[in-house]
Amino acid sequence: MLTCIIVDSGVSYNHPLVDFHSLMGLSLEFSHDKGILCSNDFDDRYGHGTAIYNILQDLKNEVNIINIRLSSIEDEIIDEDVLISALEYIEKEYSYVDVINLSLGTTICERRQDLYNICKRFDDNGTIILSAFDNEGAISFPAAFDCVIGVIGLDECKKIDDYVYINDSYINIAAKGGIQRLAWKDPSTIFMGGNSFACAHATRQVLKIMITGVTGRKEVLKKFKSLAVNSYELRSEKPAQKVIFPRNGRLAIFPFNKEMHSLIRFADVVPYDISKVYDLKYSGKVLSKTNIVMQDDSLISLKIENINDIDYDSFDLFAFGHFGESEELISPGFRKKLLDNLEKHNKAVFSFDDIGKLSLSYHNVYCPAVHPSDVFPDRLGKLFRIHKPVLGVFGTSSSQGKFTLQLKLRTLFMANNYSVGQIGTEPHSELFGIDYVFPMGYNSSVYLDDYETVRYLNSLIYSLCDNDIIIVGSQANTIPYDYGNSNRFTFKQHSFLMGTTPDAVILVINPYDESGYINNTINYLESFGFCKVIAIVVYPLDIDDNWKRYTHKKYPIKTEKMAIIRKRFADRCPTYLLGNLEDEKALFDLVIDWFS
DSSP, rough: OOEEEEEESSSSSOOOOOOOOOOOEEEEEEETTTTTEESSOOOOOHHHHHHHHHHGGGGGTTTEEEEEEEEOBTTBBOHHHHHHHHHHHHHOOSSSSEEEEEOOOBOOOTHHHHHHHHHHHHTTTOOOOEEOOOOOOHHOOOSSTTTEEEEOOOTOOOOOOOOOOEEEESOOOOEOSEEEEOOOOOSEEEOOOOOOHHHHHHHHHHHHHHHHTOOOHHHHHHHHHHOOEEEEEOOOOOOOOOOOOSSSEEEEEOOHHHHHHHHHHHHTTTTSSEEEEEGGGGGSOOTTTTHTTOOOEEEEEOOOEEEGGOOOOGSSEEEEOOOOOHHHSSSSHHHHHHHHHHHTHHHHHEESSSGGGGGGSSSSSSOBOOEEEEEEEOOOTTOOOOOOEEEEEESSSSSSSSSHHHHHHHHHHHHHOEEEEEEEESGGGGGGGEEEOOOSSTTOOOOHHHHHHEEEEEEEHHTTTSSSEEEOOOOOBBSSOOOSSSOOOOOOHHHHHHHHHSSEEEEEETTTHHHHHHHHHHHHHHHHHHEEEEEEEEOOOOEESSSSGEEEEEEEOOOOHHHHHHHTTTTTOOOTTTHHHHHHHHHHHHHHHHHO
């Protein structure tokens, strides 16, 4: 005789639709101090478990149905510690179980590996676990595990014996989850729908299949497919093949433009030895030095050499920065010639620009790019809920030090023994040891629509949840300056905000930004992002507030103006100056305090 365990809220003893004489069960109460406390009182105080049992009750003559009441269950959401403890109890106290019905789960799972491990042990021993997905549409656990049958409700399933087979590593079965008549606690019957009831219907069918002699999760799913009213094949997860580049060693950089400046500025944290700096002879920088060009004597001083005199034996990785149309006009065909020579000398290349756009292809060239093939399948819009703090850095314009701020925060966190997960939007983010790059800025190589962007970034953020904190940084301005031209619209920034869902945001502004625009940006971030702007950071260079501003000549912000900006936003959030060591340390302390 098969054995099925229902882990839920128990069963109402005196319910008119429940056969009291066939009831079996117990109650488990979890205590952090005392562990699991067991009793024989599994009377349902809620109603949910009664509904689940009633769906399976007609199999009671062929299946031993054991109800385990968890006192802490509420609205199908359960604490992961309680669920893990309950499964450990079942594993220890029952010699063998055929099926476990979990019409519940959790979307926040910090002990994901522990929960997966025990589900996997059951699966390896032949026990089939069915679990319902979150009713709000998020990815939940253990339903999403590959060793568990994850169940959703679909309108396509009109009858209790209608099923849809879904070939996916997360979602496996759809069943009747629409409004239906259910046994309940008070009142005794209720009309309700949800994935939990679809899970019970799927469990009922699993038991009926197993009664015929079919065993094992994979074999049962095959039988489900033959019985289903429909089946769906979600695209398999096969990321695009990318060239692997060395993560350390000697690094040569070219050309010496704005993007390359950050590699010099943070040379002490870059996991490379910067051995060569090259530029075109027309740039006016050749024979000068890095610290002189960047006007900062505290930086490393490397000679800037002519790219025509490249020494192929002096580096292991060649960082090829953005090579604009002006450079190509000065040296027609130069890019292709240089890449040809680098491949001839068997040198790995990290190209900021996607050379695929130029119909160029090389075996040794890595281009940070994101394609639809890199994105998880669309599982009815399901996303991960993130359980680790996410700090966002957004801004009011381009070229205002957002990436510099991210690197400084990264350095401070790591120096204080925090583990940092990070997504950078600058193409060379990975050269700093940052986990992922989403190159949506200048000459973007992100080839996703808005929905794919959200899905992709959400999966990246979730993969970083083993860290203490996650840092993300956007590009350019956050909201449009004007609505007279669609090229000024910030679609990418909006999708980035939706996909990364930061809990707290640091807004980088310019000294000359209008107060109204800054306030509107903060309002947008806090309303659309469901986050809090906890600080403003001021870019340290200002421009004249007259006709000279159109020359784009900048000079250090005056102390008096910085004081005015601090006072202007004092009621909203604290304001700090980028590049001021005391301010940067105070900002770091603020972030720690806020998340604490």
